[in-house]
């Protein structure tokens with residue numbers, strides 16, 4: 072007797088969590104929208120242009136790859152949203168006056184060198200957005216360290232002319248430059264109040280200012296069960312402890328709160344270091360990873376030659392991830408015994 | 415007791431529970447089917463050996479197949495009638511398995527030919543265990559391990575604690591919950607019997623906080639002098655896995671690769687406990703069980719008392735038929751159940767639920783690359799690294815999986831449930847474990863031969 076209904080026979084589980092890769096990527100992307108809007112508020116609508124262009128640059132390799140493959144994939148790699156996320160993240164680390172062509176190139180390099188050459192999503196060793204950022208920093212060091220003071224409503228619609236400069240021509244206007252709080256710390260100068268830092272009304276990369284907002288966006292993702300939450304927790308605790316400790320030893324060093332709210336720390340901790348692919352695959356490994364990033368950030372900022380160390384700290388630890396994985400494999404259930412236990 | 419509700423095991427997942435469909439429906443008896451099919455293998459261990467032949471008349475409750483070994487179980491006729499045949503029939507595993515087919519005697523009043531188990535209060539531990547074996551009891555939670563084997567700890571081991579598993583962590587299912595509510599007396603009688611049979615100093619009843627009302631009822635009814643504690647845990651999958659339940663109740667880990675008795679514990683499903691209580695109260699062997707029939711694909715979800723051997727088709731007819739969009743029929747819950755291909759497969763002793771899923775519930779199977787999101791690691795209740803294991807399984811590096819403790823995987827499917835890339839993790843682990851076990855058996859055989 073065979074059935075009259077056409078039954079599908081598969082194996083369990085027959086229930087799945089709603090989260091799939093695309094959902095996760097889009098959730099992370101959406102959670103960054105407030106950060107992008109705040110950046111536009113402080114630095115003008117030009118920021119949105121930078122974001123759009125960088126995303127376009129990041130999406131291009133994925134799109135081309137799907138088009139050029141002999142057998143196109145069932146689902147375009149663009150659908151999973153990771154390229155868009157990479158582009159957005161990269162844009163948020165760029166200075167607000169960056170020429171658009173550079174931003175585009177950065178996005179392109181981020182995905183092409185940071186991901187595609189490794190074999191696509193899941194196979195890359197380094198955070199693609201930071202690869203893009205590191206490339207730009209190496210190629211155009213002057214531009215990447217030209218900052219503008221944060222503005223407000225009055226210059227919301229002024230788009231800096233530097234944005235439209237053409238490749239290989241020096242743009243005449245160099246805009247107004249301002250020192251970031253971290254370079255003030257490094258190279259002398261008045262430190263801003265940390266509360267201004269936390270709100271983000273200071274010179275800096277488009278999305279790196281506004282520590283409180285980034286913190287809230289990150290917490291939203293944690294409630295959704297998306298982030299590897301141990302990493303930002305470890306980074307933040309370590310940076311605060313190290314900063315506060317140094318400050319206690321010698322008050323001429325900036326304190327923990329300053330370190331937490333300045334520069335790319337929050338964006339790095341919540342959005343860059345937590346990139347699933349390039350961070351450890353074990354729970355203990357995530358703690359180790361976070362603590363080491365935190366230490367490295369403070370060391371670079373305080374003792375190193377650069378004002379900011381978040382990017383290098385994360386890239387360096389990305390390289391250490393396989394090693395961390397290897398030494399932090401979890402013990403399996405049933406290998407810890409209590410006294411009085413017959414084995 | 416409030417602190418107890420915070421207790422649970424580590425990791426695990428929170429699938430939606432979907433229990434409302436049948437949560438408040440009292441258990442009702444299905445009409446006896448005209449034909450019953452009783453596979454000789456409906457438990458773990460050796461198949462039963464028939465003691466009847468085609469043409470024999472059997473009465474409801476009469477022994478029809480004896481144990482085929484120590485780890486085996488007896489079968490009794492779930493209704494009076496005539497043995498039609500002994501031969502291959504469809505089995506829930508998808509294979510053809512020898513089964514006894516009985517044509518119901520339509521004129522019979524289906525009166526039970528009761529066992530005479532005697533009074534457990536005056537019986538020795540061995541006598542009680544013999545009675546449990548005589549009643550054909552197996553674990554009713556799904557694995558169907560013969561109960562009398564569990565009740566006989568190996569030499570030198572002793573069950574200090576006895577745990578009644580009423581966690582029912584599988585979504586959709588309510589049979590344990592209804593048993594707790596409706597057969598409280600049988601549950602309590604069974605606890606008394608098993609406390610004596612095991613010589614345990616204390617019993618625990620472990621359940622989840624979505625069944626808190628049943629726990630309260632049980633606490634009220636328990637005689638004060640009985641050393642039993644009812645514990646309510648967080649609703650989390652797989653709370654009902656033996657090792658997880660023991661961890662939650664006693665905070666001890668069963669050693670990897672060992673049995674609960676190695677942690678001085680025996681765990682029994684609440685349905686089994688109620689069945690044993692019922693045998694001593696009413697002389698009924700294991701011939702019928704509570705089955706939750708539920709899911710979006712069936713017209714009238716129910717909690718049913720079903721004679722073992724009743725066909726799936728008969729249950730469907732009783733529940734008003736299936737919706738046209740029904741695409742999958744499962745024996746068991748959605749996390750560990752088995753998809754069925756044929757409608758003539760019989761309900762067995764281990765069938766705790768029948769779940770009907772429509773096209774909408776069928777899960778996506780398009781597989782993407784692992785994004786190393788850690789979700790599977792966070793989910794695995796035995797602290798494995800499913801992502802790594804999955805990669806090894808995909809490249810068929812089965813031997814290397816041993817180093818990553820694959821044999822400790824209990825196939826709970828939590829990892830596959832959370833994986834955002836739809837990687838068939840547990841599906842691959844089952845294959846790997848099967849092959850590794852076969853290989854180990856072959857090696858043992860070769861050693862014996864030389």
Ligand code: SF4
Nearest residue numbers: 784785786787790833
């Ligand atoms: S849940 Fe899936 S995608 Fe995430 S780490 Fe595990 S196997 Fe990889």
Ligand code: SF4
Nearest residue numbers: 794823824826827829
């Ligand atoms: S199926 Fe195995 S590996 Fe996956 S979560 Fe369960 S025990 Fe862990």
